[in-house]
Amino acid sequence: MHLYRLFHGKLGAEDSVRSVSSVEKTITMARRAVISSGGLKGYLLEEVVASLISKAGYRLLTDPQDDPHDLSLMGNGLQVRGRGGYHQADVLGELSWAPAFGNPIRLFIEAKWRGEGRAKVGIPEVRHAVGILQDVNQVLVTVGPRTGAMKVGSNSEDITSGGRCYCYTYRYALCSTLGFTSGAQAYALAHQVALLDLSHEDYDELRGAIDAVGDSLQGYIEGLDDDGPVDSPTTRNSLLRRIRATLRQELWHVPFEDYDHRFLSMLGPLITATREISELFVGVSATGFVILFKADHPDRMIRHMRADADPETSVHFRTHEDGSSRWEIRVSSDRAEPCKLFFVLPDAMLRALDDKQESGPRAAMNLKEQHFSRVTVYRITDEKSMICSLKLNRDWLANARLQLESRNRRKPPS
Structure with missing residues (x-):
């Protein structure tokens, strides 16, 4: 009602200023929420799980140079090419071993942070994973374009491959700190999406560390308002890249370009909790x-x-x-x-x-x-x-x- 009166000239000057201030405050809060506390903690959990399963032969893919055919780098990070479009891959890895009678395997890891009292991960999240898998697993290049005229009398048996003659099978692992609904479980089983339940007491200390570190990082990000426009997508993506790179370098013991030592003290408790688990x-x-x-x-x-x-x-x-x-x-x-x-x-x-x-x-x-x-x-x-x-x-x-x-x-x- 206030907005209607404001835009139709039916508010006094004092009411107008108050309403405009309220709207601007709401917009600012909405922009800040793009890096929500739960979303940020989910990002941290993804990184931790990836590092803890690294000794199962899981190698992180972080650069298009790892595979110029399937991977691309865009404003919001690494992307995987599908049949119908590109798909963001915050944590994507490749297994260093390949199954017999199958393609080499790449694995998306996505984590959903759910605090106490929140809903379990349901069918929509699993359906999202299935949609991505269906699209990226349909990208096959086995025969390249003809480079010249075929000889007279030649047929399809004479065509040789000019493209990439192998492909990857992409899989998806969905993690949750509060479990999964029965519908999500059945849907995931039907479509071979791995569900990793981290809700039980064996992960209490790890969840506690992520909760505390996520709150600390969120407070830091919101406190940057005094130094510039934190709500721009470029700034948000830059912050996330630096947080991820710093955590990755400490957990994987390899250098990452966006490493930022200013985040190290805030990430310290999570790094310690992860190292105490050692490996999964x-x-x-x-x-x-x-x-x-x-x-x-x-x-x-x-x-x-x-x-x-x-x-x-x-x-x-x-x-x-x-x-x-x-x-x-x-x-x-x-x-x-x-x-x-x-x-x-x-x-x-x-x-x-x-x-x-x-x-x-x-x-x-x-x-x-x-x-x-x-x-x-x-x-x-x-x-x-x-x-x-x-x-x-x-x-x-x-x-x-x-x-x-x-x-x-x-x-x-x-």
């Missing part, structure tokens, strides 16, 4: 879904992977009040002391994975045997490449089934 292990279940493992003793896990024979495992879980299940894989071999790997699989995902649609202990046992009979874990460094299969201990599984049957026989009839 990336595994693939027997049925093909990606799992992010946090080890209680990473050094022991590495020694198990170096053993002459693949280590054996037992699988355990407990259900939380929010319906999520915190899983635990206990790893043992003759090479090192036992260690534990922790991860989360929400119930909706378990139901989608359970072909028999059973419930209760028997269903959990079947899930363990079907999906965790063999989990492949990758660790690729300059010194040594290791691909290890964590094999479910059959003696443990048989004993667990016997115990389950024994409990069922002792139960009184209902």
Whole structure:
């Protein structure tokens, strides 16, 4: 109503000044919000996750020179060429190993920061990831343009390749600090989008560091108002580039052009929290879904992977009040002391994975045997490449089934 009266000349001079001031303040706040607190914390989480899985053979792509065919640099950062357009890639990496009978793999990492009381990541975010994958994975160049006239009598069998004769398969990993809705889980499973749930207590310290550092950076950015127009896109992009470059250089130990030492003290607590985790292990279940493992003793896990024979495992879980299940894989071999790997699989995902649609202990046992009979874990460094299969201990599984049957026989009839 104030704006209507202002633009139609029905406000007094004092009201006009007050209304104009209010509108300008609203516009300024909206411009500032382009780098929102949640968005900034999501950027930090993306960088941290990328560095923690680097030893799974994940190499950052940051420059079009890494691949002039697919990559381009624009005002808002690195872009990947798709069939219908370019797509921003804040964190894009390439796996240093290629699967048999498939293309080399590149992985987008996107993180959604959700504070307490906020909604879980839903279908729209997963649908966005699927749309990008469908577009970038349709860019194929196998036959180049003809450079001259074909000889008389030649046909399509005589054409040789003049373009790029190979392509990459792009994948997407979506991280969340508050989990995913059941619809998002089902949609992601159907379209092979990896969901990395960082909501459980194993990541409390890391989330706390991101929360504090994000607030500190946000306060710094808002405080720059006195020095110039912070709300211009160029300035915002420059700030984000410098924050990312500073964090990347400290975590990856390689130089980045936009490194800015002024951000180092603010990023310090997050760098420390990331280094304390050391690394996260990336595994693939027997049925093909990606799992992010946090080890209680990473050094022991590495020694198990170096053993002459693949280590054996037992699988355990407990259900939380929010319906999520915190899983635990206990790893043992003759090479090192036992260690534990922790991860989360929400119930909706378990139901989608359970072909028999059973419930209760028997269903959990079947899930363990079907999906965790063999989990492949990758660790690729300059010194040594290791691909290890964590094999479910059959003696443990048989004993667990016997115990389950024994409990069922002792139960009184209902």
